[in-house]
Amino acid sequence: MQKDREGSAGPVSSPSARVRHRRQRTSEVAESPRANGTHLLVDDRNKYKSMRTRIWSSVWMIGGFILILYMGHLYIWAMIVVIQIVMAKELFNLLRTTHEERDLPGFRLLNWHFFFTAMVYVYGRFLSRQLVNSVSSDKFLSQIFSNLIKYHMLTCYFMYIAGFVWFILTLKSKMYKYQFGQYAWTHMILFVVFAQSSFTVGNIFEGIFWFLLPASLIVINDIAAYFFGFFFGRTPLIKLSPKKTWEGFIGASVTTIISAFLLANLLGRFQWLTCPRKDLSTGWLSCDPGPMFKPKLYSFESWLPLWVMDYYFPWKEVTVLPVQKHALVFGLFASSIAPFGGFFASGFKRAFKIKDFGDSIPGHGGITDRMDCQMVMAVFAYIYYQSVVIPQQNSVENILDQILGNLSIEEQISLYKQLGEVLYRRGQGGVSYL
Structure with a gap:
């Protein structure tokens, strides 16, 4: 005994x-509450010190972000690429084992080969029109890039196959499990991180507005959830992220939706933000904003009784941009669905027993910790714009833009002749358009 x-x-x-x-x-x-952070933020003894650090970092990030926005589309794209590289580095290192890496010289380079291949494929598809427009004045360069775009998918496929063969040739006995694990891990990173965040670039060149509004709503939702949870949070929201509370979630949702409506009205009045970038230059933009960004005057008199108008409403009418109704959809998604990107990341970190993906941002963790919800939002913003907004913006100018940007000279001439024949057959004035 x-x-x-x-x-x-x-x-x-x-x-x-x-x-x-x-x-x-x-x-x-x-499993201890303090180790996993299961105590609510409102009960955290060090919360004011943490808040100061977080606010200071946020001010620097927002200031740098505004500067890059002012510099233009290309610099915003460069910022996205840098963010993607840092995120990939953080995640590549998460499952890295020093002993195996030492026995596999050059194996880490293979991960970056796949990353670069994905970058060429995605950005080649997103920015082909801007690239052709940038070199259209030079016939030689225009011909080269037209051929590159024509065989873009085939080129990327062989780049991937080269990496695949490289991987097979580097397989070593007794290390198969580690190597195949890294191979699968790399592809998951490319799909979950790189592919999703790349949709942001598609939004940027359609007009900075379509990038800035969704990204800003995620920031607003995150800040509002933090402060509502900080001061009022009492009811836990989800076990995956114990510091999240229903009070923070609801308060952030209301704040985000209201902010979406107001922010869209503000941002929609600047041509620099609403005009699409049709090439890869950095010059100032000027364009017809289109009906989506032209103010409309709405009167309250037809909606409310006169006595309500006289006593409670000092104004009789309000100016609204049509784009604000789309902003409400963005606000609803940013406050109700996008946070699940953060919950996914929280579950991921718990699976690997880590607090943050990195420590590059004081008070916030790594870049990946800040971009989890942004990735979900970027995909939604791109799909919503392509599916809902563009059909409402169809005009002769936009269609002509797509023809000039996506068709070669020979294809444009052929289209012109075919269109002339169609109009002639329909008897438009009895005149041949050829």
């Missing part, structure tokens, strides 16, 4: 017992 009591209370002697004991201690630490 004495020996049993010593075995249970004192040092553990056998190796297997020591391993079990160590695992038990690790499990206890991992």
Whole structure:
């Protein structure tokens, strides 16, 4: 009995017992409320110190972001690329094992080869029109880039196959599990991180407005959820992210939707933000904003009784941009669905028993910690714009833009002749348009 009591209370002697004991201690630490941050933010004793650090970092990030916005589309694209590289680095290092990496020289380079291949494929598809427009004045360069775009998919496929063959040739006995795990991990990163965040670039060149509004709503939602949870949070929202509360979620949702409506009206009045960038230049933009960004005057008199107007409404009419109704959809998505990107990231970190993906941003963690919801929002903003907004903006100018940007000279001439024949057959004035 004495020996049993010593075995249970004192040092553990056998190796297997020591391993079990160590695992038990690790499990206890991992499950402890303070280690996992399961205490609510409103009860955190160090919350004011943490808030100061977080606010200071946020001010620097927002200031830098505004500067890059002012510099224009190309610089915003460059910022997105840098963010993607840092995110990929953080995630590549998450499953990296030093011993195996030492025995596989050059294996890490293979991950970046796949990353670069994905970059060429995605941005080649998103920016082909802008690239052709940028070199259209030079016939030689225009011909080269037209051919590159024509065989773009085939080129990217062989780039990927080169990496695939490279991977097969580097397989080593007794390291198959690690190598195939890294191969799968790399492709997951490219799909979950790079592919989603790349939709942001498609939004940028359609008009900075379609990038800035969704991105700003995620920031507003995150800040509002933090402060509502900081001061009022009492009811836990989800176990994956214990510091999130229903009070923070609801308060942030209302704030985000209202902000979306007001912010769209503000941003929609600047041509620099609403005009699409049709090439890769950095000059100032000027264009017809289109009906989506032209103010409309709405009167309250037809909606409300006169006595309500006289006593409660000092103004009789209000100016609204049609784009504001789309902003409400963005606000609803940013406050109700996009946060699940953060919950996904929280579950991911718990699976690997880490607090943050990195430590590059004081008070916030790594770049990946700040971009989890942004990626979900970027995909929605792009799909919504392409599916709902563009059909409402169809005009002769936009269609002509697509023809000039996506068709070669020979294809444009052929289209012109075919269109002339169609109009002639329909008897438009009895005149041949050829």
